[in-house]
Amino acid sequence: MSLAQRLLAGDRRALARLLTQVENETAEGEAALADIFPHTGRAHIIGITGAPGAGKSTLATALAKALRATGKTIAILAVDPTSPFTGGAILGDRIRMADLTGDPGVFIRSMATRGSLGGLSRASRDAVRLFDAAGYDIVMIETVGAGQSEVEIARIAQTVLVVEAPGMGDDIQAIKAGILEIADVLVVNKADRPGVDATLRALKLMLELGHPALRANIDGHHGRLLAITPQPEAHVNGDGALWIPPVVQTTATTNSGIDVLIDAIDRHRAHLTASGALATLESRQIHTELRERLRELLLRRLLEALPPDALDDAIARIQRRETTPQRAVELLAGEKEQG
Amino acid sequence: MSLAQRLLAGDRRALARLLTQVENETAEGEAALADIFPHTGRAHIIGITGAPGAGKSTLATALAKALRATGKTIAILAVDPTSPFTGGAILGDRIRMADLTGDPGVFIRSMATRGSLGGLSRASRDAVRLFDAAGYDIVMIETVGAGQSEVEIARIAQTVLVVEAPGMGDDIQAIKAGILEIADVLVVNKADRPGVDATLRALKLMLELGHPALRANIDGHHGRLLAITPQPEAHVNGDGALWIPPVVQTTATTNSGIDVLIDAIDRHRAHLTASGALATLESRQIHTELRERLRELLLRRLLEALPPDALDDAIARIQRRETTPQRAVELLAGEKEQG
Numbered sequence: 100m101s102l103a104q105r106l107l108a109g110d111r112r113a114l115a116r117l118l119t120q121v122e123n124e125t126a127e128g129e130a131a132l133a134d135i136f137p138h139t140g141r142a143h144i145i146g147i148t149g150a151p152g153a154g155k156s157t158l159a160t161a162l163a164k165a166l167r168a169t170g171k172t173i174a175i176l177a178v179d180p181t182s183p184f185t186g187g188a189i190l191g192d193r194i195r196m197a198d199l200t201g202d203p204g205v206f207i208r209s210m211a212t213r214g215s216l217g218g219l220s221r222a223s224r225d226a227v228r229l230f231d232a233a234g235y236d237i238v239m240i241e242t243v244g245a246g247q248s249e250v251e252i253a254r255i256a257q258t259v260l261v262v263e264a265p266g267m268g269d270d271i272q273a274i275k276a277g278i279l280e281i282a283d284v285l286v287v288n289k290a291d292r293p294g295v296d297a298t299l300r301a302l303k304l305m306l307e308l309g310h311p312a313l314r315a316n317i318d319g320h321h322g323r324l325l326a327i328t329p330q331p332e333a334h335v336n337g338d339g340a341l342w343i344p345p346v347v348q349t350t351a352t353t354n355s356g357i358d359v360l361i362d363a364i365d366r367h368r369a370h371l372t373a374s375g376a377l378a379t380l381e382s383r384q385i386h387t388e389l390r391e392r393l394r395e396l397l398l399r400r401l402l403e404a405l406p407p408d409a410l411d412d413a414i415a416r417i418q419r420r421e422t423t424p425q426r427a428v429e430l431l432a433g434e435k436e437q438g
Numbered sequence: 439m440s441l442a443q444r445l446l447a448g449d450r451r452a453l454a455r456l457l458t459q460v461e462n463e464t465a466e467g468e469a470a471l472a473d474i475f476p477h478t479g480r481a482h483i484i485g486i487t488g489a490p491g492a493g494k495s496t497l498a499t500a501l502a503k504a505l506r507a508t509g510k511t512i513a514i515l516a517v518d519p520t521s522p523f524t525g526g527a528i529l530g531d532r533i534r535m536a537d538l539t540g541d542p543g544v545f546i547r548s549m550a551t552r553g554s555l556g557g558l559s560r561a562s563r564d565a566v567r568l569f570d571a572a573g574y575d576i577v578m579i580e581t582v583g584a585g586q587s588e589v590e591i592a593r594i595a596q597t598v599l600v601v602e603a604p605g606m607g608d609d610i611q612a613i614k615a616g617i618l619e620i621a622d623v624l625v626v627n628k629a630d631r632p633g634v635d636a637t638l639r640a641l642k643l644m645l646e647l648g649h650p651a652l653r654a655n656i657d658g659h660h661g662r663l664l665a666i667t668p669q670p671e672a673h674v675n676g677d678g679a680l681w682i683p684p685v686v687q688t689t690a691t692t693n694s695g696i697d698v699l700i701d702a703i704d705r706h707r708a709h710l711t712a713s714g715a716l717a718t719l720e721s722r723q724i725h726t727e728l729r730e731r732l733r734e735l736l737l738r739r740l741l742e743a744l745p746p747d748a749l750d751d752a753i754a755r756i757q758r759r760e761t762t763p764q765r766a767v768e769l770l771a772g773e774k775e776q777g
Contacts, residue, residue: 129764132762132764133762133764133765136759136762136763137759137762139759140759378757381757382753382754382757385753385756385757385763386749386753388763389749389752389753389756389763389766389767389770390737392763392764392767393737393740393767393770393771394733394734394736394737395733396767396768396771397733397736397737397740397771398729398732398733398736400771401732401736410725410728413728414721414724414725414728415721417724417728418717418720418721418724420475420476420478420479423471423472423475423476424475424724424727424728424731425468425471425472425731426472427728428728428731428732428735429735431728431732432732432735432736432739
């Protein structure tokens, strides 16, 4: 039996080996992905992102435990796009998640990168497909930080949780505006800490400022908020239903609020299905994937077709300012059509 | 006179208009970039990145003032890759930098994004070229946060300052390991605050763990550092000289340590020139740029050559699980060669 067949039959070791294959972008992994692809599209894919220190791993663990209690199987992918040097962080996650191990209904995997952001997005997407085909009901993707990289990775998910904690400074708040745009559910974790009300207020204001379904009119001179109006064009779903992200308070360490969070996730999933937004979302995700794959395939073919020194020669001419990057690229791309 | 000619003659309004053109990726902007390209390669390009709240804008302002006092002209590009919703942050930066305005030897520009990370990297690189051709001695690129996006943008620079402040938590430290890899000079700003010694120690340890010129042997089981050894293969520069990033303490609000920082920047520039690393760095940057431009050009050409519905048809077939993304891409890319 091939690894793909064994994965489909529920073999955890085959799954683990294929995860390594797709992480290393091997031909065997690519072939297996094609084999398992018809069996994907069943899992609910949940992204968990937010500032470092917000307690994402603890929340993912609490969420996984509560979902396990309902009989669902769960795969967790912990992704660190910031560095290959993540021994500490990933090790910490593993310790926090330790009481989930030993349960055959749970599979936990960490993924870091030495390569490009694009490579990590792709490996994450492929890993999610492997989990999906292996039959896990829920696949969680947890990212370490909250930058653009995490936004890209969270976009693989169907329901995105953005996790915040009380007591984060203004600068942290500012950087999170971009993250809020992708939130389906906002979680204020560590809700037993002081400052939770201020955080809730700040989040709601930022949500109103930053959410694509709402438009804020701001007095640019004084920076004051004048009014918030709904955006008619945001009603993109099949039945015109609009999802405004709920804000949920949790204390993951004591499992407080986890039931409310699961309810919010379930309602979002139901909303996606009922409104037709799930199909639209998948279509958009496939569109992004096809463009990425086409870019890479076309570049690889061109570089293979070019004379070995063509790229280096172009770089040297640009460095001597004998040509521009624009003209060099046109020449390189043109040579293929002639050759 | 064209905008490009006016820019080369030192016309600030032409520069401002061309910055908008390259930000909007217009054909006029692209043509101007080709015209000015032979006049680039003179400025020293300094990247400033680090965690939110480390005081990067204040540091950039203090640095700019001190460099102005030596007669150098300075352009500052403040880049926010996290969100289009950055009114507050960018407004704050402008207020902090207000005492630099009115000086004809200083040009400040903010850049945010609604589009992709790639688009912002490209616009930043193009903006730096415009500043360079316009004759500014120093071009500073300051990023808001410290994620992978900021790493991409900082890679446009020749000398990268990574700014840290005392009192940041362990999680913040962990996320910064990826940033440290690109540091040429480490700055501990707000050095008048408590905890500066702990931050210095943590930074030095992380530098030793994370710097490509050094290799740390870690006991994976206990997470303890066993030994740090230099990496012979890191001696990539022409003369085998190795640059170990110095750690500089500053208090930008009182200009304390700024002279030491300028000295470190100057020494790094001298190192780049003397070792041949400057040319190697530029070559690598051009290589990255050519690959990016080729990817985009080839994809655009293919999509133009394909029947209008080809991509949508492929997406629909993938959604029905009738084909896989891999096979669809091969078919789409193959159709071009036949057509």
